[in-house]
Amino acid sequence: MRLWHALVIVATAGGAAVFNQPAEAAEQTGTGTGFLISKEGWVVTNAHVVEGCSYVEVSSFGKASDIQLDKQNDLAVLRFKPSPSTSAPLKLRKTPSRLGEDVAALGYPLSQILSDGIKITMGNINSLIGLENDTRYLQISTPIQPGNSGGPLVDRSGYLVGINSARLNDDYAIKRSGSIPQNVNFAIKSSILELFLQSRNITYTKDESTDNVPLSSADLAEKVSKSVFQIACYADSPVKTSEAPAFETRRQVEAPAPVAPKRNTNTMDETIVELVTLMINSNNNATTALRIADKLYSSHVDFFGKPLTHRQVMQDKRKYFDRWPIRKSYVHENTIRVLCEDETCAVTGEYDWYVRSPKRNKEASGTASFYYVIDVQNGKIIAEGGKARK
Numbered sequence: 062m063r064l065w066h067a068l069v070i071v072a073t074a075g076g077a078a079v080f081n082q083p084a085e086a087a088e089q090t091g092t093g094t095g096f097l098i099s100k101e102g103w104v105v106t107n108a109h110v111v112e113g114c115s116y117v118e119v120s121s122f123g124k125a126s127d128i129q130l131d132k133q134n135d136l137a138v139l140r141f142k143p144s145p146s147t148s149a150p151l152k153l154r155k156t157p158s159r160l161g162e163d164v165a166a167l168g169y170p171l172s173q174i175l176s177d178g179i180k181i182t183m184g185n186i187n188s189l190i191g192l193e194n195d196t197r198y199l200q201i202s203t204p205i206q207p208g209n210s211g212g213p214l215v216d217r218s219g220y221l222v223g224i225n226s227a228r229l230n231d232d233y234a235i236k237r238s239g240s241i242p243q244n245v246n247f248a249i250k251s252s253i254l255e256l257f258l259q260s261r262n263i264t265y266t267k268d269e270s271t272d273n274v275p276l277s278s279a280d281l282a283e284k285v286s287k288s289v290f291q292i293a294c295y296a297d298s299p300v301k302t303s304e305a306p307a308f309e310t311r312r313q314v315e316a317p318a319p320v321a322p323k324r325n326t327n328t329m330d331e332t333i334v335e336l337v338t339l340m341i342n343s344n345n346n347a348t349t350a351l352r353i354a355d356k357l358y359s360s361h362v363d364f365f366g367k368p369l370t371h372r373q374v375m376q377d378k379r380k381y382f383d384r385w386p387i388r389k390s391y392v393h394e395n396t397i398r399v400l401c402e403d404e405t406c407a408v409t410g411e412y413d414w415y416v417r418s419p420k421r422n423k424e425a426s427g428t429a430s431f432y433y434v435i436d437v438q439n440g441k442i443i444a445e446g447g448k449a450r451k
Contacts, residue, residue: 092169093107094168094209095139096167098151103263105213106224110210113296116295118292119292139292151215152267153266162216163184164214164217165182166184166209166212167212167215168225169212171207192229209225222248222251229245235432341392344388357441357442389413389415390412396409405434408433408434429447429450431446
């Protein structure tokens with residue numbers, strides 16, 4: 062069951078009628094984004110968006126045909142007829158990308174949770190080389206989410222510079238650096254796409270202008286959005302995708318059923334998990350929570366990206382407890398992961414939270430991600446971070 066589908070079921074259970082639907086040969090197992098590249102109806106996307114699908118649909122145009130993959134470079138083209146008259150193929154930019162230049166990503170991220178309309182995000186090219194010096198990729202700050210995979214990355218004039226593909230995997234980054242990456246995303250360079258199109262004898266056009274005028278974000282969205290489509294994968298069973306250890310692809314796929322986390326059985330890992338779980342769940346009682354925190358934090362802590370002393374961390378905790386006197390937290394044990402290297406261990410996971418302030422007549426609740434980095438030698442927390450979602 063997809064994550065978004067699970068949310069729909071929860072909402073429906075409140076009293077809306079649920080009707081039995083006839084079984085279908087294939088069900089939608091994931092979505093991505095694609096864009097028109099040729100007047101003959103060829104659409105570009107990522108290979109991981111369409112790999113393993115029984116069939117693929119392009120927005121409201123129906124089933125696509127003649128799907129061709131380049132798995133090594135994570136590229137794919139598919140075709141639908143007739144080509145929409147209201148959409149113009151995107152043009153590849155002739156000149157190379159520049160470090161720091163403005164770019165925009167268009168696509169259909171989280172379409173079953175958010176709106177089903179196209180979305181645009183702005184950012185910059187942070188590096189002309191990808192992860193571990195992979196020259197096929199651009200590193201970008203443009204936010205991309207599940208469902209963005211295969212969408213176009215364009216410059217301020219609307220010309221194609223890349224194909225949105227992946228972000229840096231949290232677990233990989235924690236293991237290598239001890240911290241969770243912030244907005245580190247990657248796009249396949251349009252020059253790699255050009256070679257792929259040439260090898261398939263697919264026609265395309267390049268920007269031949271010498272004086273391109275930068276567009277406002279609104280004008281840019283209006284120019285490009287008509288050529289961008291949602292790609293839906295249908296399969297007899299959930300498609301299993303293999304993610305590289307460093308990359309986390311941005312295809313919106315079916316969420317796996319919750320399973321117990323695979324942990325090392327040694328005493329150290331189990332102890333670390335118990336400490337972190339105890340610390341988060343103890344938020345229900347301020348006195349207990351502060352006493353535990355006082356014992357667990359190191360003299361210096363990377364606290365949500367800021368270098369703080371033990372005293373400053375405790376002050377921050379007290380202020381939070383004063384602001385929200387009533388609190389509840391519950392860790393989802395099936396989300397906990399432990400990664401150890403040398404003398405440090407990183408623990409990540411999620412928990413539900415609820416806070417209320419009778420004095421201010423305010424309350425809030427949601428789910429939050431967390432990570433802790435622990436010095437194994439002394440059992441102290443040396444880094445903490447996470448992000449709350451209401």
